[in-house]
Structure formats: C-alpha cells, structure tokens
Amino acid sequence: MIIQPTSLAALTWAGAASGASAESWRVGSVLAARTVGLNEQNRFIIQIGALTVETEAPGTQLPPQFQVRVLSLGPEPKLEVLGSNPAEQVIAQALRQRLPQQNGYAPLLATLGVLAQRPLLRQLPPGIRNALALLEHSIRTPVEISSDGGLREAVKRSGLFLESQLARPTTDLGVLGEDDWKAALLRLADVLEPSVRGAPQNDTETPPPLFQRGLVAQPRAPMPEPAQPGDVESLLTRLHGDVHAALARLEVAQLEAHNVGAWMIEIPLQGEGGQDILQIQLTPPQDNADQPSCWTLGFALDLPALGPVQGELQLRGLRLAVRLWAQRVGTVERLERRFNELSHLLTSNGLILDQLTCQAGLPQQPSVRSSVLLQATA
Structure with missing residues (x-):
C-alpha cells in the first residue's frame, strides 16, 4: 500500500523523515499502528507511532491494532505489516x-x-x-x-x-x-x-x-x-x-x-507436439445481500496455432457476459466465426447471454498491491 500523510500530520511526518524522530524510525524498528477510520475521500486513516497517515483501501482488511517494521527510510519509507x-x-x-x-x-x-x-x-x-x-x-x-x-x-x-x-x-x-x-x-x-x-x-x-x-x-x-x-x-x-x-x-x-479469497489455478495440457498451460482465475461471489451473486472466471492460454488468448466470464444468476481477447487479428476472426455456435450452446442451456465480444490485443492487468508491504511517501 502507498501511504500518504494527512495535511494535519505533514509537519510531524517531515520531522520524522528528516531525522527528528530518528530514534523511533530506525531501519528494523517496530512501531505500533492502529486504524482510525475513513476520511471524506474514502481513504483509510492510520496512526503509526506519532504519525497520522492516509492510504487507499488495502486489498485485505487490517486489524484495529497491529505493528509495522521499518524496512527502509528516505523519501518513501517502506513499512512491513506484522500480523497480530x-x-x-x-x-x-x-x-x-x-x-x-x-x-x-x-x-x-x-x-x-x-x-x-x-x-x-x-x-x-x-x-x-x-x-x-x-x-x-x-x-x-x-x-x-x-x-x-x-x-x-x-x-x-x-x-x-x-x-x-x-x-x-x-x-x-x-x-x-x-x-x-x-x-x-x-x-x-x-x-x-x-x-x-x-x-x-x-x-x-x-x-x-x-x-x-x-x-x-x-x-x-x-x-x-x-x-x-x-x-x-x-x-x-x-x-x-x-x-x-x-x-x-x-x-x-x-x-x-x-x-x-479466490483461486489462481494452472493446469498443464497435452497439446500437439508439446504441452501448454491453461491459467484460470476463479473468484466466488462476495457476500452482498443487495447484489445478485456473481461468479467470475478468467482464463489465459497461449497455443502455437492461436497465440495468446485471454477471456473473462461473469455469471450473475442466469445472466452471462463473455469477453475474449486475442493478440493475433487472425485469431480474433477465427473466434468470431464460432460466436453463433457458442451463443446457441449457451442459450440452449438456459443462460441469458448479455455480452459476447472478442477484441484484438490483450487486456491491461490492473495494478494490485500486496498487503504484506506498506510503502509510505511524504
């Protein structure tokens, strides 16, 4: 996570970064931390030692009280969250x-x-x-x-x-x-x-x-x-x-x-003249009473005859959205020629097909930071 100090803590942070609090901010020091709440921008407020900082919502929930270890100093000190x-x-x-x-x-x-x-x-x-x-x-x-x-x-x-x-x-x-x-x-x-x-x-x-x-x-x-x-x-x-x-x-x-809370799965496959790797990302529905359950299945595969192909299937109840990407234009055309057959197969099994597309080029992966490391910036 990238942690930025709130305006109220700017002077305190500047003092710590410049060495005024060097005794407590040595590399290897362990500091107490606690979650304070959310600000108006929906960012988490966290108090670390004498500093109050804000951060984007982490990928995993932080406990009310925890500890961090100082891994590095400088303009962007890096802090490691120590699990309770x-x-x-x-x-x-x-x-x-x-x-x-x-x-x-x-x-x-x-x-x-x-x-x-x-x-x-x-x-x-x-x-x-x-x-x-x-x-x-x-x-x-x-x-x-x-x-x-x-x-x-x-x-x-x-x-x-x-x-x-x-x-x-x-x-x-x-x-x-x-x-x-x-x-x-x-x-x-x-x-x-x-x-x-x-x-x-x-x-x-x-x-x-x-x-x-x-x-x-x-x-x-x-x-x-x-x-x-x-x-x-x-x-x-x-x-x-x-x-x-x-x-x-x-x-x-x-x-x-x-x-x-999800699975990243790799399955070796026996192909023509060698083996290939099917990668699957399976995300089960989150607990949300206001939204219908949604399963998300992503996959990636690189076959010699087709090149890199990725896909994402989202299933909400009986409604299905399918998005495909292929690096080669010829592969896009080959996949689109099978759309009528695929659409008929899905609807004949009782599904409502909301979307079925294939784009040239591969999707950009979102940047997801691990909750294991905290990176703080002044």
Whole structure:
C-alpha cells in the first residue's frame, strides 16, 4: 500500500523523515499502528507511532491494532505489516522463502519433452522413469477439460487442493496420488534427490501466478539441449531445479489463496507436439445481500496455432457476459466465426447471454498491491 500523510500530520511526518524522530524510525524498528477510520475521500486513516497517515483501501482488511517494521527510510519509507495472528506471520514467512525459488511450469514441461525422447528415456533409472510416467499421466488433455465435469476434475487435481483432500477421511489416496499434479511433482522430486547433487538452482525471474500479477498467457519454453549428445546427467540436474521451482510456484498460489479469497489455478495440457498451460482465475461471489451473486472466471492460454488468448466470464444468476481477447487479428476472426455456435450452446442451456465480444490485443492487468508491504511517501 502507498501511504500518504494527512495535511494535519505533514509537519510531524517531515520531522520524522528528516531525522527528528530518528530514534523511533530506525531501519528494523517496530512501531505500533492502529486504524482510525475513513476520511471524506474514502481513504483509510492510520496512526503509526506519532504519525497520522492516509492510504487507499488495502486489498485485505487490517486489524484495529497491529505493528509495522521499518524496512527502509528516505523519501518513501517502506513499512512491513506484522500480523497480530501468528498464523499470518507463518504464511508471510513461507511466501518470502518460496518466491525466490519459484518459476513457471513451461521450463519443466520443456525438460520433460526432451527426456521423453526414446534414446534418453532408456538411460534413466527405473524409479525416475516411473515417476516421469506418473507426472505425464497427471497432465490433462483438451478433450478431458472440454466438459464441465472434466474441467472441474482438472481444477480439483491441479495440486492447489491436495492437502485439503488428504485431510478428508473418504479420499482414495491411491487415486489421488496418481492423478494430482502436486502429488506427482512431490514423488518426482523425491526420486530425483539421490541422483542429483547440490541444491536446485533457479536463475530466472518468472513471477508466480499471484493476484498482483494477474492472468498471463504463457507460451511454450524452448526445449533444452543436453551438454553433450546423450548426456542425461545435465538434464536430470535441470529437471531437479525445474521440479522444485514448479512446486514453489504452486505453494505460492496456495499461500496467496489464503488471504485473497479466490483461486489462481494452472493446469498443464497435452497439446500437439508439446504441452501448454491453461491459467484460470476463479473468484466466488462476495457476500452482498443487495447484489445478485456473481461468479467470475478468467482464463489465459497461449497455443502455437492461436497465440495468446485471454477471456473473462461473469455469471450473475442466469445472466452471462463473455469477453475474449486475442493478440493475433487472425485469431480474433477465427473466434468470431464460432460466436453463433457458442451463443446457441449457451442459450440452449438456459443462460441469458448479455455480452459476447472478442477484441484484438490483450487486456491491461490492473495494478494490485500486496498487503504484506506498506510503502509510505511524504
């Protein structure tokens, strides 16, 4: 959040920023804070130590009283919110650990494609071959997700809900272990440990599928080349890093869903000549007695034949609005040619279609700031 001082606190803030209150505003200092209320511009008023500042409404609700730690000083001091709930602090710490480790699924899928080639596959130990086969089995096909039941099952087995399903006494652990994406990743990571020396490295900066980033259509990654022809060891080292980076990415999405109240889900798909990634953002209806319930489903996909495509579906009762975006003009035309068929399919299922459009170009993602960090400006 960007915090700006109110006019009443300008002199006090100037004194703190210039060093008059340096003793209490040292980097690392922990200050008491409390929420005061809203001003006429609908901004939050927060008192931090001796300062009263205002801020835009945060993405998550702040408690009446909390603490902040000074992370940096200068013209825009940065403050970290310390949760009063110990569980919130554990989640924040887990996020900090996993964010530098994470990477998208595309590099992992590219490495899997190389190792699936028969000359290299024959050189792999049996345990790794079995774990790779299990992971490949958990990758869905376009046919499997083309029905509502198939898509629901793909979301359920995307790894995001593995732990919650394990906690249910009626869960078939054998089926879950074979179909769930995260379970298959964990199994592969386990069998790779004895074969690969050293901690996994991740030098790329691909951001995770967080709500601060929004939906992004992800293209296929180029297949890596072995260090030498037939060199399996270098590919296994790469696979080791890719698996741990994918697990960290998935766990970041799980931790973020705790606070946001929505889900960001990635589903690997078996495509022609490789694998693709379907990204879904599912926002359930908010509790509002004055408005009809509204489900929002966003998706992003980058197929070699179509290029990047994004979409958003909003369902209020039986009324549906569908908006699509495609980067390529030719893809827009191909999608629009299917509009009559899609419209008939939706209305025949009892829905009232309010909007069905497709635009050239991709939508700009809104800037959403995390509530983990407070950034204050004078």
